[in-house]
Amino acid sequence: MKSTAPCPCGRPQAALGKSAPGKGALTRALPYADCCGRYLDHGDEAAAPDAESLMRSRYTAFVCERADYLQATWHPSTRPAVLDFEPGTKWLGLEVRRHRPISDDRAEVEFVARYRVGGRAVRLHETSRFVREGGRWFYVDGNIHP
Known part of the structure; x- marks a missing residue:
């Protein structure tokens, strides 16, 4: 993914202290490199700092x-041996409703x-559980809402 492209997770620039220009202006998504890209492309050096950032980077x-x-x-206790992707899937957007430490x-x-x-x-509504071990956050599992 191009580092300057908007991050697929849609985290707004204002969410990390970067304000959008002009009053009433549309809030732009952070660039991939400044958002999830730093974790996906540099995971050994840069771990997600909290569960919401990890969830966004997993999306x-x-x-x-x-x-x-x-x-x-993915936490080793629940990690699948193989992960397959559904061919032809087009991801349309992410809405984080709540992050609860x-x-x-x-x-x-x-x-x-x-x-x-x-x-x-398809609309996937889930409450995911995360755990931090050794300074790194891991996805454990989740409850899917109807």
Whole structure:
């Protein structure tokens, strides 16, 4: 992915202290390199600082079909042996509804991810659980909402 392209996770520039120009202007997504790209492309040196950032970077990894990153950020207790991507999937957007720290090393993130596959629109609404071990956050599992 081009480093200057808007990050697929859609994190607004204002979310990290960068304000959008002009009052009432549309908030632009952070560039990939300044958002999830720093974790996907430099995961050994740059770990996601919190569960929401990890969840956003995992969404971006699905968009970019980065199984290596998804496997590396999936907790070993629940990590699948193989990760396949649905051919023809087009990711349409991510909405983070809530990031709830439970303790210093546990958190939940509720989100809605939209995508299209085989001409059918799909809406994935999940509350995901994350744990931090050795200074790194990992996805554990999640509850899917109807």
